[in-house]
Amino acid sequence: MAVMNMIEAINSGLDNMMARDDDVVVLGEDVGYFGGVFRATAGLQEKHGKTRCFDTPISECGIIGVAVGMAAYGMRPVPEIQFADYIYPGLDQLVSEAARLRYRSAAEFTSAITVRSPFGGGIFGGQTHSQSPESMFTHVCGLKTVIPSTPYDAKGLLISAIEDNDPVMFFEPKRIYNGPFSGYYDKPVEPWSKFEASEVPENYYKIPLGKANIVRAGEAVTILTYGTMVHVAKAVVEEHGVDAEVIDLRTLVPLDIETIEESVKKTGRCLIIHEATRTSGFGAELSALVQERCFYHLEAPIERVTGFDTPYPHSLEWAYFPGPIRIGEALDKIVGELTS
Amino acid sequence: MADENSKTNLPPLSLHIPEPKYRPGDPVDYSDVDIPKAGDLSRPDVNSDPATMRDMVYDMVRVLDDDYTAVGPWDPKLSDDTLLKMLKTMAQVRAFDDRLHRMQRQGKTSFYMKCTGEEATSVAATMALHSDDMCFPSYRQQGILFVRGYPMVDMINQIFSNREDKLKGRQLPIMYCSRELGFFSISGNLATQYPQAVGWAMASAAKGDTRIAATWCGEGSTAEGDFHSAMTFATVYNAPIIMNVVNNQWAISSFSGFAGAERTTFAARAAGYGIAGLRVDGNDPLAVYSATQWAAERARTNNGPTLIEHFTYRAEAHSTSDDPGAYRSAQEREEWPLGDPITRLKRHLIHRGVWSKDQHEALDKECIEAVKVATKEAEKNGILGHGLHQPFETMFQDVFEEMPWHLKEQSDQANREREIKWPS
Numbered sequence: 001m002a003v004m005n006m007i008e009a010i011n012s013g014l015d016n017m018m019a020r021d022d023d024v025v026v027l028g029e030d031v032g033y034f035g036g037v038f039r040a041t042a043g044l045q046e047k048h049g050k051t052r053c054f055d056t057p058i059s060e061c062g063i064i065g066v067a068v069g070m071a072a073y074g075m076r077p078v079p080e081i082q083f084a085d086y087i088y089p090g091l092d093q094l095v096s097e098a099a100r101l102r103y104r105s106a107a108e109f110t111s112a113i114t115v116r117s118p119f120g121g122g123i124f125g126g127q128t129h130s131q132s133p134e135s136m137f138t139h140v141c142g143l144k145t146v147i148p149s150t151p152y153d154a155k156g157l158l159i160s161a162i163e164d165n166d167p168v169m170f171f172e173p174k175r176i177y178n179g180p181f182s183g184y185y186d187k188p189v190e191p192w193s194k195f196e197a198s199e200v201p202e203n204y205y206k207i208p209l210g211k212a213n214i215v216r217a218g219e220a221v222t223i224l225t226y227g228t229m230v231h232v233a234k235a236v237v238e239e240h241g242v243d244a245e246v247i248d249l250r251t252l253v254p255l256d257i258e259t260i261e262e263s264v265k266k267t268g269r270c271l272i273i274h275e276a277t278r279t280s281g282f283g284a285e286l287s288a289l290v291q292e293r294c295f296y297h298l299e300a301p302i303e304r305v306t307g308f309d310t311p312y313p314h315s316l317e318w319a320y321f322p323g324p325i326r327i328g329e330a331l332d333k334i335v336g337e338l339t340s
Numbered sequence: 341m342a343d344e345n346s347k348t349n350l351p352p353l354s355l356h357i358p359e360p361k362y363r364p365g366d367p368v369d370y371s372d373v374d375i376p377k378a379g380d381l382s383r384p385d386v387n388s389d390p391a392t393m394r395d396m397v398y399d400m401v402r403v404l405d406d407d408y409t410a411v412g413p414w415d416p417k418l419s420d421d422t423l424l425k426m427l428k429t430m431a432q433v434r435a436f437d438d439r440l441h442r443m444q445r446q447g448k449t450s451f452y453m454k455c456t457g458e459e460a461t462s463v464a465a466t467m468a469l470h471s472d473d474m475c476f477p478s479y480r481q482q483g484i485l486f487v488r489g490y491p492m493v494d495m496i497n498q499i500f501s502n503r504e505d506k507l508k509g510r511q512l513p514i515m516y517c518s519r520e521l522g523f524f525s526i527s528g529n530l531a532t533q534y535p536q537a538v539g540w541a542m543a544s545a546a547k548g549d550t551r552i553a554a555t556w557c558g559e560g561s562t563a564e565g566d567f568h569s570a571m572t573f574a575t576v577y578n579a580p581i582i583m584n585v586v587n588n589q590w591a592i593s594s595f596s597g598f599a600g601a602e603r604t605t606f607a608a609r610a611a612g613y614g615i616a617g618l619r620v621d622g623n624d625p626l627a628v629y630s631a632t633q634w635a636a637e638r639a640r641t642n643n644g645p646t647l648i649e650h651f652t653y654r655a656e657a658h659s660t661s662d663d664p665g666a667y668r669s670a671q672e673r674e675e676w677p678l679g680d681p682i683t684r685l686k687r688h689l690i691h692r693g694v695w696s697k698d699q700h701e702a703l704d705k706e707c708i709e710a711v712k713v714a715t716k717e718a719e720k721n722g723i724l725g726h727g728l729h730q731p732f733e734t735m736f737q738d739v740f741e742e743m744p745w746h747l748k749e750q751s752d753q754a755n756r757e758r759e760i761k762w763p764s
Contacts, residue, residue: 033363034593034667050357055594057563058530086529089565124450124724126512128528279746308735308750314450315501315509315724316735325757 004200005192009151013158026053028080060090084119098167099142114161122175130312132276144168145252149230150197156207173227183232183323212256218245221269268299278306358597362669378402379412386638397607397617403626408687416630430459435707448723457655460625460681468632476524476537476555488521496718503729504721531561534570541581552580552639560591580639588654593667607649622650623678
């Protein structure tokens with residue numbers, strides 16, 4: 001075991017996989033000699049060689065397109081898109097190509113690629129360094145979408161994603177790279193080293209895709225969330241003294257519907273939280289699923305807490321962010337229905 | 341399907357990964373960089389067929405020689421006043437960059453980007469345009485705004501995201517916009533402005549306007565598909581546009597080899613599209629002015645687009661979030677064979693007898709003082725992190741022309757949260 005922050009855990013996962021499997025290659029803008037603008041690939045080029053971890057032209061279309069081609073050859077590329085906000089020039093290669101190659105070739109060709117990309121706000125990155133575009137990808141059939149919330153999960157999920165024979169979008173909540181986030185931007189960041197989830201094995205291990213994690217067991221309400229918002233939700237739950245069951249989904253597609261169903265049937269209430277914009281967000285899908293499967297167990301309307309339907313503003317970042325007040329209000333409302 | 345061809349003693353293939361010549365600590369020697377002699381290159385007529393000038397994409401327009409004299413057919417023969425304005429504007433840009441960079445370091449804002457060493461590529465280029473020509477810049481062309489007289493205090497208000505920020509605190513610092521001055525809104529995504537600029541130029545041509553468009557991107561961004569789409573549309577429609585590629589050698593930590601510079605020049609992209617292409621000494625303000633003037637005249641007389649590669653050097657970090665000491669040799673800047681654009685123009689003007697060292701020192705002081713005054717003025721309107729400068733409803737405005745119900749609901753929610761979170 002070693003103590004790692006999320007960046008170090010991701011780096012360790014890449015390192016393990018590159019050592020285990022010659023077919024695993026890392027490519028992206030600034031990932032080579034420099035080791036990535038967030039340092040997630042630091043040291044990998046030096047250790048594994050220049051053809052295993054290398055810089056690319058600034059062309060997201062090219063980065064993902066060549067990854068699809070390398071995977072068609074039989075390799076397992078792990079392309080990095082420097083910020084999720086930069087991914088759109090690569091969209092055609094993801095949506096029309098990587099996602100459907102298995103289907104259209106009757107599995108003669110597959111796209112075993114894992115697209116890593118930092119996402120989410122909370123670092124004053126403005127509208128082009130803060131977005132949470134996960135629902136654009138969950139809407140695409142053939143793509144898996146994974147979002148870790150701790151260093152331990154990040155490494156285990158990343159290894160599973162790399163070993164998966166289908167294309168995986170691996171979104172890393174950059175706000176919690178260095179430490180979990182309670183939602184109070186004016187409090188200092190507590191480093192991961194103070195938390196148990198920073199205990200990460202140095203060797204290979206896996207966390208299966210499609211398996212959620214109940215991070216807090218409870219009876220009063222089920223909270224479905226992922227990424228940065230897992231930590232904010234937990235903090236708000238403690239603050240409000242609500243016996244909530246907080247479920248970190250970890251994988252959006254494929255979704256662990258069993259865990260969700262079991263929990264909502266138990267609590268009879270469901271709150272969904274994501275940082276991404278509201279309209280057509282993944283919360284809408286979750287809400288529909290819970291309604292379809294747990295309707296007769298529900299004792300209150302399902303609530304969603306999300307980012308607003310605006311571009312991520314620079315100066316009003318903390319007014320935009322779905323923080324403790326927005327979550328707290330929704331929580332009180334949904335749990336309040338119990339006694340009213 | 342196996343035949344004898346598939347199992348021969350062929351040598352194994354190898355994958356080429358570009359590597360820059362110098363890393364941190366390496367001594368730098370640029371003696372192999374081919375710098376053509378100033379004044380040697382001929383200047384074709386502005387209506388020349390691109391096919392007759394293909395060699396120019398491998399050459400370099402240079403006007404100032406080693407003695408700081410303006411020589412050759414590309415000398416724009418500018419008046420002393422124009423050259424002094426150019427010098428003063430570049431000096432002001434540099435002083436502004438230095439101070440605002442420090443402001444970020446002092447925690448007054450989240451982000452800053454300098455254009456140190458590249459001032460000529462925006463200042464001299466913009467001076468060669470008409471004041472109503474439309475500019476589609478990337479994020480390192482603050483010089484355009486200085487040439488066109490945008491007040492520094494407004495720039496700083498934007499950088500501080502304060503209550504007088506014309507962009508309402510929405511944009512990352514330095515992502516300016518001024519429709520009035522023909523300065524398109526800067527995007528944080530790379531090269532997206534390139535096809536947009538071509539579209540603007542096509543519209544201007546379709547409407548029988550007389551204005552042309554100019555756009556800028558870095559050499560790294562030429563790898564984006566947007567760049568190539570722009571080139572295709574520009575050549576197909578003979579659009580009245582100047583497409584500038586500021587080749588400053590580095591895209592964050594990736595040297596220009598990752599955009600193809602090991603094989604050919606960026607100006608050479610023009611040849612493949614049948615577009616006129618020029619390669620310019622980007623640290624020679626007279627050469628930048630002259631090339632832009634040539635391209636502008638060409639565009640304005642319906643002779644079509646020009647791609648200009650400005651060969652220059654990013655003297656400082658990519659941004660305040662970057663540390664170039666981790667990936668390149670500090671000596672590169674010192675040894676850069678094309679020098680510094682401000683120093684070169686200064687020496688040229690001294691050489692002409694219209695400027696002196698003392699005057700230049702006084703100018704630098706004046707520029708620093710002007711930024712100080714503007715900064716103090718802007719600080720009165722607030723700095724990032726000191727309070728919430730914009731009413732919360734501004735966050736929901738301009739998503740659409742008319743605010744739909746769901747945004748009104750969300751706006752009410754935000755204001756409700758404000759009263760709890762930040763009671764007035």
